[in-house]
Amino acid sequence: MPRKTVEGPQSVKKVLPRSPELHDISRQLAVLALAQVDQEGHLGVRQREQLRRALATAGEALGWAGRVAAIEDAVAEVSKDVLTMTKGGAKSLAKDLEVELASKKTEMSQIRKAAAAATRMAERKKTTYPTEITYAFTARDATGDLVTKIETLPMENAEDALSAVATIEKNPTGRTKLRDLMITDLKQKRKQVEVMTKTLPDFLEYSHDLLRDVLHNLQ
Secondary structure (H helix, E strand, O other): OOOOOOOOOOOHHHHHHHOHHHHHHHHHHHHHHHHHHHOOOOOOHHHHHHHHHHHHHHHHHHOHHHHOOOOOOHHHHHHHHHHHHHHHHHHHHHHHHHHHHHHHHOHHHHHHHHHHHHHHHHHOOOOOOOEEEEEEEEEEOOOOOEEEEEEEEEEOOHHHHHHHHHHHOOOHHHHHHHHHHHHHHHHHHHHHHHHHHHOHHHHHHHHHHHHHHHHHHHO
């Protein structure tokens, strides 16, 4: 199905709040800007293609072709939109990091609460089965990166509930260590987002050649 576009010139500040597609593009631009900072001012071939597609999608949605038709420095004009979107994406990334940091700081207490809840289920004769309990903890994925794993434990009877308690309480020292490492990583990412936000002019300049190609293809 062809992508639905917005007819005519559109202000990014007006379109962005009501466009899930542009919201996603803004986050993608911020992620790529962050990668460019981490990679000493460069993006890989695949990342540059992702950037080109993101800019093309934004250009269609915002009607760049109609807006810049009579403007001599079209790249400078649409760069304003790219800056607005990337700033918005950076704010979104920063907000997500703060939410995740807050969650990590209470993670071990939430695990203890989940274990206590499962214990109550096992001890209460009036507990209705089957039931389940869900809890979150820090772990490493297949690539070795730290992630938040959410596990749901099904319980068919009191014995299962007691087994769930054992699973939830498993290796608290190791889980606390991984949690602390992830908090450190999240704080580092927060600093990187702050640096990226301050160096967005470099990202815009890096994007100029791709913007020229996008504008050419949109016309």
